[in-house]
Amino acid sequence: MKPLYEVYPIHIENSLTGEKEPFSPVQEGRVGMYVCGPTVYSDVHLGNARTFTSFDLIFRYFKHLGYKVRYVRNITDVGHLENDADSGEDKIAKKARLEALEPMEIVQRYTVDFHKVMDQLGALPPSIEPTATGHIVEQIAMTQAILAKGWAYESNGSVYFDVNAYNNDGGDYGVLSGRKMDELQAGSRALDGQDEKRNPADFALWKKASPAHIMRWPSPWGDGFPGWHLECSAMSTKYLGDEFDIHGGGMDLKFPHHECEIAQNKACTNHNGARYWMHANMLTLNGKRMSKSTGNTILPGELFTGTNDLLVKAFHPSVVRFFMMQAHYSSVLDFSNEALLAAEKGHDKLLAAWNTLQQASAKGGQGFDVQAWKDKCYSAMSDNFNSPILIAHLFEAVKFINASEGGLAIAAGDLLKLQQTFKAMIFDILALQGVEDQSAHKDALDKAMDLVIELRAQARTNKDWGTADLIRDQLKDAGIQLKDGPEGTTYSL
């Protein structure tokens, strides 16, 4: 039997070429994917979470189609500078000084927080989660290789990538972001420490550590620490090879971070790193991008508990995920209470339909073309991971499911196919989280609810509307909704 990825071949919008291209992996049946992870110096905010949720969707879909996927997502725990890649203070070290903690204590705390949030959002852990500090040796070796190539130079204990030398040697700095060298130079500001560089566009591969700098490692150029861009080149090629399939990250990393990565990779491996570069778009708040540095943020934890003045209520992580999945990963998504509330209704409707579908029976007929529907669902996802279209198709099925009473008008085999596909889409791929149907509790609850519903039915028979409505309202407050239908009353959580 053909693997699903041959039935529904994937097309990916490649940032490197600007085109939507058929996906063809380096190795048949395998996918190597690297995504730039967070810098763990503060709580991950919702915008960060969107990027990783987007790539979780992509990771899950590749796996679902039958690919063996190695998904590498790093933790940046050093080398990410505060103001400027060449002169600023290390973010981790700065935070550590402020809170009087060891740098690794900061790293640990926020790494744990990050993992917790991603778990709540239903994201699978990556296959490998390497840290920058765990790959100092590789980064030094890479710096040496670039020096040997003549595309870097040492200056006052630091090593910089020589962008002009790279370009004069056939390099194409700017290939990803569409920037031209002369524009970059015209637009760059006069920054501290620039005098060490030959060209304002040059970027640090290795930075000399000042005597007070805590995070430091010995190197051929003296004690120092790696530049930010280098870690991703080192770790991606170490675990995925010189040329791998997908490199992802937030749109804001396209320039300069990914541009620098490509230059470094070209120097060391003669490849761009990844064949397909993918960029997840920003989540905006009040029309502006969420950002740690500007304070325009909502934390996932605040969203899940409702503890933020911007929020009217708490939202379940699954609702938040659904909200994100309703927009395409490459589009800017604007956050608002209204949008979350709308998403919550849709989310609940979708999951309610799944509960109905699980218990549905088939009465035969051709009321719904299940195979065509299934094809549309997969085609949407294979078309550059278009989750909004997938969700639109899911709601077509919801309409059919809800409209059917006394059994779905399809053959038994089609019902099974509908159930399997529906389940795969909402749980395996979109990774929504349904109400836990833990059978032991469920049985007990069912019995209790049967009793309550019976009592209320008696009250209604006696036209004791007060009692009947009291039961209904109290249950509603407890999160249980009664539905009076022609065939009796049912309930849902």
Place this chain on the structure above:
RNA sequence: GGUUCCGUGGCCGAGUGGCUAGGCACUGGUCUGCAAAACCAGCUACAGCGGUUCGAGUCCGCUCGGAACCUCCA
């Protein structure tokens, strides 16, 4: 100032030149003791102005508005 991108109905958001996106909200109806849920029907669109085309939300140009990047950022 430069690079890239966006501007879709009350709101959020898909739309690869020709065929109903979808969700939420709203209106009417069915059902109901009343609701809720569900279903049926309806309802508002493609920022503006030109151009290409038999035909444009979709391509091109201009204008207006917004965003990201150009400095750490998912």
